[in-house]
Amino acid sequence: xxxxxxxxxxxxxxxxxxxxxxxxxxxxxxxxxxxxxxxxxxxxxxxxxxxxxxxxxxxxxxxxxxxxxxxxxxxxxxxxxxxxxxxxxxxxxxxxxxxxxxxxxxxxxxxxxxxxxxxxxxxxxxxxxxxxxxxxxxxxxxxxxxxxxxxxxxxxxxxxxxxx
Numbered sequence: 001x002x003x004x005x006x007x008x009x010x011x012x013x014x015x016x017x018x019x020x021x022x023x024x025x026x027x028x029x030x031x032x033x034x035x036x037x038x039x040x041x042x043x044x045x046x047x048x049x050x051x052x053x054x055x056x057x058x059x060x061x062x063x064x065x066x067x068x069x070x071x072x073x074x075x076x077x078x079x080x081x082x083x084x085x086x087x088x089x090x091x092x093x094x095x096x097x098x099x100x101x102x103x104x105x106x107x108x109x110x111x112x113x114x115x116x117x118x119x120x121x122x123x124x125x126x127x128x129x130x131x132x133x134x135x136x137x138x139x140x141x142x143x144x145x146x147x148x149x150x151x152x153x154x155x156x157x158x159x160x161x162x163x164x
Contacts, residue, residue: 031113033081033121036074037090038142039065043130044101053091059079065092070146081122083109088126090134104128108136 035056041047048067053060054075061075077085092102110122127138 004164030078031115031119032123033079034074034076034123035085035126036072036123036136036139037088037126037128038146039073039090040094040127040129040142040145041065041069041071046059047092047094050094050101051091051093053093054088054093056088057085067109068143068149070149072146077122079121081110083112083122085110085124087124088134090126090128102128102162104134106134106136122149 001080001147010162035054039047039052042076046067047065050065051062052065052071052073053062055061056075058075059075059077061073063073065071073090078111087105090102090104091100093100106126106127108124112120112122117153124136125135125138126134128134128143129139129142132139
């Protein structure tokens with residue numbers, strides 16, 4: 001009976017050591033390869049319901065802009081993507097329109113985010129504003145406004161239309 005306990009103890013020790021010396025799993029958990037754009041609606045009137053498309057490395061994500069001040073649009077990329085992704089393109093088209101209201105390209109090298117265990121992924125953030133267009137640097141004011149918007153939603157009282 002002692003031998004199985006020793007084997008279980010050794011197995012547990014090996015799993016802990018292989019997980020970078022912690023009880024948390026490694027291997028890219030919480031680190032995602034991709035690009036994201038913070039779309040600031042200010043200056044464009046009502047963009048709610050407009051289609052949005054974000055493309056990079058031959059991949060695209062499409063969706064609809066909700067009724068909010070800043071929308072975060074995210075495009076996951078393959079885990080093996082490197083820092084050089086070429087042109088990132090953002091398109092926004094109002095409902096019923098034939099041509100995009102916004103068709104903006106930008107380039108930047110992605111940053112490697114570590115998972116703390118020798119792995120990780122490359123990702124990067126962009127911002128789109130009426131004044132600057134699509135930029136490879138997210139201004140602090142955009143980060144702060146987006147964070148405030150998220151926190152307001154997280155602490156908002158539930159509406160009566162919510163199902164129980």
